[in-house]
Amino acid sequence: MNRVCLCLPTNRPCPAAIAALHQEAGYAAERFDADVQLLILDSSDARTRAAHTRVVAELPRAAGVTVHHLDEDAQRVFLLRTIERAGLPGPDRLLGLLLPPAVSYGACTDRAFLLAAALGCTSLHRRDSDSAYQRHAGRPVFPVHHELPFLGRPAREATATVTRTTLTPDRLSRPVSLAGASFIGELSVDLAEIRRADEGVYHDVVSLWAPGGWSEERKRALVEESFTGAGTTPFTADLATLTVVDPMRVDMCNVAFDRDVYERVPLPPATDTIGSDYFLLHLVHDAGLPGILHNRHIENFHTPERRTDTGFPAYQRRFVKFLLSMLYFHDVYDRMTDAGDTLLDSGHRVRPDRIVDFLRASTGLDRAENVWRLDRVDTAYRKLGGRYAGFADRLAAERGRLLDEAEADIESFAQLIEAWPALIKAAAP
Template sequence: MQRVCLALPTMRSCPGTIVDLAEEAAFAVENFGVEVHLLILDTTDTYDAAGFAKNVDAVASLAPAPGVFVHHLGNAQQEEFFRRVAEQSGGADPGLLLDMMLPPAVAYGSCVNRIFLGAAALGCTSAHLRNDDADFQVLDGRKVFPIHHELLSIGKPAGEAEAGVTRSELDPADADKPVLLVSGSFMGELNVDIGEIRELDPAVYHDVVRLWTPPVWPDEDRDAMVEVSFRGTGTEPFTADESVLGPPDIWNVFMCNVALDHRAYEVLPLLPSVKTLGCDYALLHALVHARMPAVVHNRHIVNYYTPERRTGAGFVPYQMGFVKLLLSMLYLYPVYGGMIDLGRDLLDERHGLKSEPILELIRGSVDWDRAGNEHCLDVLDRSYRKLGGKYTELADAVAGQRQQLLDEAQEDAARWAVLVEAWPAMVAAARAGGLRPGPDGAAG
């Protein structure tokens, strides 16, 4: 029986999301005959004991469903598991590996990497990622679950997956290649909370967002990228299924509405940057730029903002995460550009993703000239001070951490190279050790 991992990383109280995902898991079992492991990696107990208790209660209240197995891991259980994986992987510095997997602060790439190793430990062949700040669309009173399209295609040879899509753009030469990626997008608010900047001053918004576009592109292409960045698929609600098989566009895939085959995520981990928005897309870039066939569908999730990112205490830390995203691109774009140049050479003879050329690209980016990031911080300082108000406070925070931010962006790239090199052994250790039952019966 096909075993899949439906996964939710969270650091906040989200009992409603847990209930929704349990319903999606039951839907998958009922309609596809699979075994679903609902994996909730929950670090809420680090920040909010009461919020964590609500999540525990939500899991406890779930009605048993045949074929659905729920694993709710708090911070302590995760630390035990990932410490064991790091130590048994044989890496030279297991403490560093553990720190990259479970750092003391939010890290979007790291939390997804934990899902990947958790899925390996559970013996799953695919991971289906969701988020705690998104809702499912509803049609005729029923939730529109993305896992419908995901299980129709994930892992199958592309030629077989053609039967499950509404339109195929598949090159017949790619019929034997496996579908390693199935994704929808999102609707609702921008997936990065910077819309207020656009409302205050569209010109400043343009200047700031342009900082994350590839500097080697022509001006008109960079401006066009500004217009589509962070916007998702618009506002048109779901009415009927549409899905396309073929080489996807990177703008049509979204990391919180995605299924990935184990032959992808067991090869390439994500950038383990701390407090950095949008650092979890490298694997999608690798699959897209290798021109692997994928399925893109319209069961888009509805993105919304959690309130803490706009509060006095939460505003500057959240926006600093966006600043760190901009700085990370200095090291990511050489990697992505190299992936584009390599194209199908990113694949081995069995159409599997190869980590070696990607690792070489990452290592080559580490010593990239920092002048681009110096310029980025200069533009941000001028832009935020022009906006005034709380953005002046943000500008002061960025200026006060300028050298640290520059150093951390470079260090993140170097640490990513270490993790990519160690990843095969970590996957093997996770698979060999499995997830052990915790004291409350949950896996750990």
Template sequence: MRRVCLTLPTDRPCVPAIGDVAREAAHGARAFGVEVHVLVLDSAPAAARAEHRAAIEELAPAPGVVVHHLDEEAQRHLLRGLATAAAPEAADRLLDLLLPDAVSYGACTDRAFLIAETLGCASVHRRDSDSRYQEHAGGTVFPIHQELAFLDTPAAEAATRVSVRRLRPEALERPVALVGGSFIGAMSVDLDAVRLRDPSAFERIIALTVPDDYPPLWRTTLVAESFRGGGTTPFTGDRTTLTGVPPTRVDMCNIALSRAVYGRVPLPPATDTVGSDYFLLHVVHAAGLPGVLHNRHIVNHHTPDRRTDPAFLAYQVRLAKYFLAVPRLHEIHTALGAAGADLLDAEGRIRTAAVAGPVRRSAADARAADAHRLDTLDSVHRGLGGRWAEAADLLAARRERLLAEARTDMADFAFLLDAWPALIGAARAGEPVGGR
């Protein structure tokens, strides 16, 4: 029986999300005859973890569904064994990258990839704790339905069942490597308050997400579309497109990836950096691997903790680190796009070393433009006043550290890329975690 992993990483209270994901898993198992392993990776405070554990224990058993709840202690134990087996001399460094003390969107998903390998899963389906599902015609709109319908099927076969086909002929014999949708509802980052307060300040901030060498027309379009997700139109019926999925059209709360992708390349383990978990979408697109874009968008919402002053300040740091990463990521994406099908080996598998090269080169130099990006943020934040001015003070105090991390984060990613094949091998040979 095919096994798949439906994962929910969390660092906040999210009992409703756990219940929703369990219902989605039951739907997937029932509709497609697969075994769905629900993997809750729990970095929440102790009280919230206890609530999560109790909620999981109260879940009604569902045929074909196995639930795993791993706190950080359990994750650390498992990862230390994998890191030691893969690279004994570098085990401590690998463990620090995979389970850092700070928030890492990439690392939490890398942990899901490795644990899914220990479970023998063919794919990883990721959700977020600050999202929920749409309802339509008396039922819940589960993205896993489209994910299981298309992932890993030959693109030529998928072409007979999708609504729209926009795939190059040479990719038709390759299997679908990615299936994804986006979100509707609140913006995906905490910038809407800036937009409402000062649209020009909002545009200056969002412009930092666009590579400096993009033509003005492209820049204007990308600024207008950034962080908007799937818009605001509710689901009324399925629409699917077989294509090379543009990374900007999907969200990591609504994504499924084949082990053929994450088994070859991990996500950047950078800490406190939004957007770091989108890297694989660019790899899939650059390599010309088929994907299916669907419209079963998840509803994004902001949990109460996102509105507190500490959470606000923490998020401004994560945004700043992303803005600093943009030029390097753009260089890497450009290099990957130029390589195209050369990213694949003779069997059509992604070559890990072909991805590691551009990543390593991006870490090789310091850049004056990095400081200019922080200057822009400082100017905008101080102009907005209030707690944005507090954010400016915080970023100013961490300025040298942020500039240094813009380089070291990429060096760390290159190191993880080099070790990834051995880590995956250790995971496949390792003992699976238990569940209920």
């Protein structure tokens, strides 16, 4: 029986998402005879966690499904034990990277990776709390339908089942390392208010995540595609492609990885940075590892917290840090693209040492491009006025700190990758 981890990290109320995820777990267990470890990593406040605990207690028992609901205290205990067993230097720093006091999209998924290893799972399937499943013919459209059958198996075994194959023959012997789709509904990054207020400002801001040397034409194309997912067309029938999956076609609310990916390279643990959890999508693509791109897209929505007086500046800061991170990640992605097959060892597994080298090389980049990004954001937000202008004032006071953080986040990622093999080994049963 294949043991898999179906994971939901959350820091907000999401009883409906928990109940729906449990239904997907039951579907996976019944249809694929899987042993599903349903993992809820709960960073919510005490009142919300208590409500989630009641939801979990009321879930119907399902054969083949085991539910784990861990608050941050329980996660910390697990991490401390794992770090101690690994015997690595700087245990407090490692704990801070894996369980930081600030929001980290990558770190929460890294904790899930370690827990999946501890549970003996062969794959991890991630969902988000601000999303829901589509329905078709009265039934939920579960992405796990395409995720479970072939992850970890040679790609050629999937050719007779998928709708189409675009893999070159030399890659058919490589393992299926990723399965994923995108979302329909609201933008994945909550910038629709800017787009409604001023299309020009929206273009100026969103284009800042492109490499600085891109032409205006390429930037316009990127802006049109950015954060839109699969649009708004609902699911009507299955379409699955065996391919090297384009990272722009997959969202982290709707993805599954084989263990040979996440047990070798974690995600960046950067705090307060949107998009910090997307690195493995690029790694799998650039290494030429096969994946299954399907169309069981998840419905995305935004919670109102991001638009409150406290939530708004916090969310905008995460977006700005995302823009600054791209100076380094574009450089790393270019290096990974050039490296291609050499990112893999003889067993078709990714080589962490290559990634560490690329990350450290990127930290020597001139920050001038990021200074320019901050200047452009400042101009754009002041043009919008209101609370955007107020955020620009806060941003101006933090410029130096933000520039330092963006570079330090890359070094922290390199350090975590170096520690990762020992952490995975220590977590394993």
